[in-house]
Amino acid sequence: MILYPAIDLKDGACVRLYKGEMDQVTVFNDDPAAQAKAFADAGCEWLHLVDLNGAFAGAPVNAAAVEGILAAVSVPAQLGGGIRDMATIDAWLGKGLARVILGTVAVRNPALVKEAAKAFPGQVAVGIDARGGMVAVEGWAETTDMTALDLARQFEDAGVAAIIYTDIDRDGAMQGPNVEATAALARAVSIPVIASGGVSSMADLQALKDTGAPLNGAISGRALYDGAINVPDAVALLRG
Template sequence: MILYPAIDLKDGQCVRLLRGEMSAATVFGDDPAAQALKFQDAGCQWLHLVDLNGAFAGAPVNGAAVEAILKAIKVPTQLGGGIRDMATIAMWLEKGLSRVILGTVAVENPALVREAARAFPGQVAVGIDARKGFVATKGWAEETNVQATDLARSFEDAGVAAIIYTDIDRDGAMGGPNIEATEALARAVSIPVIASGGVSRMADLHALKATGVIAGAISGRALYDGAIDLTEALKALA
């Protein structure tokens, strides 16, 4: 199971939100590229980036910070937030991203996800953010009547590289991930599923890995707070 350290970008800074609330942002640093280098030096295999402003704006906002990170590090990097058309997907992949994450458009324009997955094999992931099992879009501001499992199943034949499943109510709350829901989703589809939201201690990582079906886990606040030591966690998961 791969551990993805998370860098959430708001106004050019590294932050963590509480349950997706932009007004509940804790700033952890104003040099995202330096933070990315710290994660790389600790031995991470991947990095997970989110353009939080972009998720609300529907277009990239923290592009300069993302580009600085891509220039600073060598490990593969995935990005979500504000990526809603083919031009933006192509732009980010050309700039060196290894994978784009499509969230809102997966609900609103699933044909785009299919087109992108065909055009860029292995480089397109779907972000499914759910509250009580139902998908939320536009930076989690809008709730839908689409069930997370149904959305995931609809992309079974699309060739997407991964599904990043976030339980919004757990995100940034340091209360542990929703292992039951994440495992159920991973068992419902053949696409690799990455867990996000609430991963706050080593026991969470061990529990996710023990399911045998969850391909990865994203952690942010716990790494910044020191609740999880990244080097130790990477060794344990290896």
């Protein structure tokens, strides 16, 4: 399994939200590139980037911060937030991102996800954000009547590189991930699943690993900034 440290970008700074609420924000670093380098230097093999403003705007907003991160590190990075058309996907991958994450558009326009996955093999992931098991879109502002599993199954044979499954009610709350739902999703589809939301301790990482489900990795944010999870220890635990 891979540890994906989360760098959530809002107004050019590295922040964390509480349960996805844009007005409940903590700024952890006003230099995202330096933060990315610190994670890479600590042994992280991937970075998970989110353009929070972009998720609400429906278009990239924190491009300068993302480009600064890509210039500062050599480890691969994936980015989600406001990526909703082929031109934006093409532009980001051309700038050196290893993977783009499609969230809202996966619900609104699944055909685009399939087209992108075919055009850019191994470089398109789907972000499935769920509240009470139901998919939420538009920066989590709107909950749909579709289940996370139903959405995931739409892309079973599309060549999607990964599914990032986030339990919104756990995100930023330091209450532990929804281990059962995440493991169930990973077992139900053949696409690699990355756990996200509430991963706040080494015990949480161990619990995800202990499910035996074919999880690709886990995303953690606040716990890494607060020091609740030691990055080199976490990388070693998941790698082992």
